[in-house]
Amino acid sequence: MDRALLGSRIKEARLAKKLTQTEVVGSFITRNMLSQIESGTATPSIKTLAYLAEVLDLPMEQLIGAEEPGGDLALLQEAKQRLREGALDEALEKAAALPDTLADERAALLAQASLRRGEALAQEGQLPQAAELIHKAAELADVGIYANPNLKARALLLMGQLAEGLVGYYRKMAGK
Numbered sequence: 001m002d003r004a005l006l007g008s009r010i011k012e013a014r015l016a017k018k019l020t021q022t023e024v025v026g027s028f029i030t031r032n033m034l035s036q037i038e039s040g041t042a043t044p045s046i047k048t049l050a051y052l053a054e055v056l057d058l059p060m061e062q063l064i065g066a067e068e069p070g071g072d073l074a075l076l077q078e079a080k081q082r083l084r085e086g087a088l089d090e091a092l093e094k095a096a097a098l099p100d101t102l103a104d105e106r107a108a109l110l111a112q113a114s115l116r117r118g119e120a121l122a123q124e125g126q127l128p129q130a131a132e133l134i135h136k137a138a139e140l141a142d143v144g145i146y147a148n149p150n151l152k153a154r155a156l157l158l159m160g161q162l163a164e165g166l167v168g169y170y171r172k173m174a175g176k
Contacts (some may be wrong), residue, residue: 004040006101009063011038013056024055033103045145046076064101072099079109088117103146109149111140115155122162126168131162 014024021031028051036042037052053060064072079094089111095109118133134155139171141152 002040003043003101006044006064007038007040010034010052010056011060012065014038017056019056026055043101043103047145072102076102076105076109083109083113083116084136086116088113088120092117107143108146108148109141111137111143111151114140115158116153118155119158119169122155122158122165127162127165131159133164134158134162158168 014021021034025029025031025034029048033042033048034052037044037048037077046055049060049063053086056063061071072168075094075098079091079098082088082094091113092110095106095113098106114133115137118130118137121127121130138152138155138159141155143149
């Protein structure tokens with residue numbers, strides 16, 4: 001979803017309820033953040049959207065325009081479900097397709113799925129592909145409000161272990 005459209009919907013809903021920005025934000029977010037969301041210069045997280053939907057007494061789907069099947073929230077739920085099921089390639093595909101309005105959620109899902117898929121590839125001996133995915137997981141683990149230092153540490157540890165295996169792998173490829 002377009003950030004400007006989302007911000008416009010939130011502002012319209014707030015004005016329809018005759019609420020000021022200060023009345024809406026409470027202690028959850030700052031008034032400045034709400035202003036940035038309404039102007040389309042900031043992208044709210046799902047948590048923030050859920051809060052705003054509750055305060056504005058609207059279904060979150062109405063704010064983001066996901067009333068129709070196959071909307072952004074449905075895609076997010078599918079990506080999470082595939083990750084839970086261990087269908088990692090599908091989870092990666094669905095998470096990568098999430099829009100910028102769900103950037104924090106996209107990064108968190110991609111980090112988890114990339115790490116798990118990288119671990120599986122390492123077990124199968126596909127070290128270069130595993131290293132690439134695990135490196136991606138380490139980078140994504142630092143992104144957004146769902147940044148996960150434990151996931152990053154795990155990924156970095158695995159990258160260190162893979163480095164040793166890759167030396168042997170490339171020596172073998174070079175015929176030495």
